[in-house]
Amino acid sequence: MEKAIWKAAAILKVDGQRSEARTVRAQSQTEPREPSDADVVRLAQQGSAAAFERIYRLHSRRVYSLCLRMTGDQSQAEDLTQDVFLRLFRKIGTFRGESAFSTWLHRMAVNIVLMRFRRKVVAETSLETITNRNEEFHTLPKEFGGPDLRLNGVVDRVTLQAHIKELPPGYRAMFVLHYIEGYKHSEIAEICQCSEGNSKSQVRRARLRLRDLIQKALEDNARQDRQSAAGSPELDSLKHTFDPVNA
Numbered sequence: 001m002e003k004a005i006w007k008a009a010a011i012l013k014v015d016g017q018r019s020e021a022r023t024v025r026a027q028s029q030t031e032p033r034e035p036s037d038a039d040v041v042r043l044a045q046q047g048s049a050a051a052f053e054r055i056y057r058l059h060s061r062r063v064y065s066l067c068l069r070m071t072g073d074q075s076q077a078e079d080l081t082q083d084v085f086l087r088l089f090r091k092i093g094t095f096r097g098e099s100a101f102s103t104w105l106h107r108m109a110v111n112i113v114l115m116r117f118r119r120k121v122v123a124e125t126s127l128e129t130i131t132n133r134n135e136e137f138h139t140l141p142k143e144f145g146g147p148d149l150r151l152n153g154v155v156d157r158v159t160l161q162a163h164i165k166e167l168p169p170g171y172r173a174m175f176v177l178h179y180i181e182g183y184k185h186s187e188i189a190e191i192c193q194c195s196e197g198n199s200k201s202q203v204r205r206a207r208l209r210l211r212d213l214i215q216k217a218l219e220d221n222a223r224q225d226r227q228s229a230a231g232s233p234e235l236d237s238l239k240h241t242f243d244p245v246n247a
Contacts, residue, residue: 041101045093052092056085059102062181063109069176070113072165080116084109099190106181107191110173117169163213171206178203 035043037058043051063084068077087108095104164172177183177191178199188199 037101038097041092041095041097045095052089055088059105060085062102063105066106066109066176066181067113069161069164069180070110070169070172071116072161076116080109080113083112087112103187103190106177107193110177110191114169114173159214159217163210163217166213167206167209170202171209174199174202175206175210 040051040054040058044055060081064077064081067080067084068074071077071080084105088105091108095101164175167175173192174188177188178185183191185196185199185203188194188203189196192199194202
């Protein structure tokens, strides 16, 4: 089952990479050679509107993708992307080059998304406090006659995205950054300002929680299918036909 989840996650990741690659190729075909990223950032810090516009063109798609994966809502993702670049416009002067600019920008994006979640559910905002250490060993009770996830088919992208949206914000951020956006644990630690070990632990717990969510959904669907079959008119007709009283 977990292999199916990672296969679907890999497809989401590849889709994002292809989209980004198409954007880069289109830009390279239509634009002349331009200053390096470091030069552009420096110009933007000096107040160049053209440099800031270039930063937006280069990074807005990736920021939007990150916001969309974390929220699961296009409208929210668009609003959050605007918030990120408004914040960037005000705060770009604080960038010191101690990390890659994209890492610094994505840290800002993750924080803004989590702040949006904080306004909704205060208890689920902190990457540290949302986790219950006992959850690492938690598994849903098995239902007799329920689906065997080891025998289940591929988890499609739509299903995976729907269940990612059900993850608590901190888990969701870690899962998206690692499995969808492709960041290494060292990079996630830098973005989220946590230890590399914490990143690994959070990602593992997110994976277990996602597995449980999918398991529960499959078992609920199987239960509904059995209930529908038990109450179907065709089945009732057969029962009446073979009832000894009616024979």
